[in-house]
Amino acid sequence: MRVVAVMNYKGGVGKTTVTANLGALAARRGQRVLLLDLDPQTNLTFSFFSIDGWHDQLKDKRTIRQWYDAEIPGQNTPLSELVVTPDRVNRAVGNNSGQLDLISSHLGLIDIDLELAARLGGATTLDGSKKKFLDLHDSLRQALTDPYFDRYDLVLIDCAPNFGLVTKTAIVASEFILVPAKADYLSTLGLEYLVGHCTELMEQFNDFVNHKRDGHHQPVRTDFLGVVFTMVQIYSQQVTLAQHHYIEEVRLNSVVPVLANKIRNSPRHFGDAGETGVPAMLRAGGRDDVLREFDGLTDEVLGALALSGSR
Numbered sequence: 463m464r465v466v467a468v469m470n471y472k473g474g475v476g477k478t479t480v481t482a483n484l485g486a487l488a489a490r491r492g493q494r495v496l497l498l499d500l501d502p503q504t505n506l507t508f509s510f511f512s513i514d515g516w517h518d519q520l521k522d523k524r525t526i527r528q529w530y531d532a533e534i535p536g537q538n539t540p541l542s543e544l545v546v547t548p549d550r551v552n553r554a555v556g557n558n559s560g561q562l563d564l565i566s567s568h569l570g571l572i573d574i575d576l577e578l579a580a581r582l583g584g585a586t587t588l589d590g591s592k593k594k595f596l597d598l599h600d601s602l603r604q605a606l607t608d609p610y611f612d613r614y615d616l617v618l619i620d621c622a623p624n625f626g627l628v629t630k631t632a633i634v635a636s637e638f639i640l641v642p643a644k645a646d647y648l649s650t651l652g653l654e655y656l657v658g659h660c661t662e663l664m665e666q667f668n669d670f671v672n673h674k675r676d677g678h679h680q681p682v683r684t685d686f687l688g689v690v691f692t693m694v695q696i697y698s699q700q701v702t703l704a705q706h707h708y709i710e711e712v713r714l715n716s717v718v719p720v721l722a723n724k725i726r727n728s729p730r731h732f733g734d735a736g737e738t739g740v741p742a743m744l745r746a747g748g749r750d751d752v753l754r755e756f757d758g759l760t761d762e763v764l765g766a767l768a769l770s771g772s773r
């Protein structure tokens with residue numbers, strides 16, 4: 463099982479769209495995929511469930527909010543009990559061994575995130591606070607070691623555009639971070655901060671692991687898979703000059719690699735915000751430029767993770 467966090471400090475850069483469509487295409491290629499919605503905005507969840515469906519089936523008993531809402535996340539509810547298999551998308555995935563499952567989010571996750579941060583400060587001794595830090599930050603990674611999750615090839619985590627505790631649990635749990643970004647000043651500006659904060663988190667975590675050496679926690683080593691540029695403006699088969707400039711800037715100056723595949727701006731494909739319960743790329747026809755780009759991205763990501771499922 464490979465775990466990838468999809469994140470960027472900025473909202474509206476395509477995190478949820480990339481998570482949903484990459485997950486769906488990987489499933490169509492036979493991968494067993496689990497999507498984990500950690501954004502209180504719940505957009506990923508609503509890409510697969512109607513608001514009424516979520517209200518009736520998930521809201522009170524089957525969202526990630528229940529899981530984080532404990533002294534140490536997961537103490538009350540095993541993560542596996544929150545997994546659902548949305549039907550419309552799985553019918554579109556087709557008849558192969560692939561599957562797309564989801565752990566849904568909840569608007570109230572934002573409050574839990576703040577509570578968790580407060581709890582972190584609650585310990586009275588240095589040793590106690592290190593233990594608490596490790597237990598909280600490592601909680602999602604520990605939960606994913608449940609043999610239940612061995613059934614998945616790929617877990618994609620859609621993160622909120624912040625560096626709260628919930629996001630930090632996702633980073634510790636992930637082998638890789640995939641960063642969707644628009645090719646503009648603000649989207650690329652945050653990239654170095656993201657790298658800096660992740661590095662800091664890993665250093666602190668690993669420092670505490672080394673001090674405690676109680677066998678409960680292993681060092682964390684999360685790597686950047688790369689930046690995937692989304693909503694790229696294409697004219698006459700070319701990226702516009704202004705955007706080309708930003709992409710080159712990142713390619714030359716950032717420690718995070720730029721993925722070869724980019725996703726063009728296409729309101730026609732992505733304008734309907736999930737009403738059908740099936741990501742756009744599973745509805746697209748065979749000769750479609752955007753599908754070709756997303757297929758390329760799926761090849762690139764699955765290849766980097768050494769998962770099979772290329773076309």
Ligand SMILES: Nc1ncnc2c1ncn2[C@@H]1O[C@H](COP(=O)(O)OP(=O)(O)O)[C@@H](O)[C@H]1O
Nearest residue numbers: 473474475476477478479693726727728729732
């Ligand atoms: N390649 C694209 N072309 C056009 N619109 C897009 C594209 N990717 C995403 N969008 C739209 O842009 C908005 C923000 O995308 P979203 O994936 O929700 O971003 P984030 O999760 O980073 O906030 C959504 O309305 C989405 O449908």
Ligand SMILES: [Mg+2]
Nearest residue numbers: 477478501505
């Ligand atoms: Mg989102």
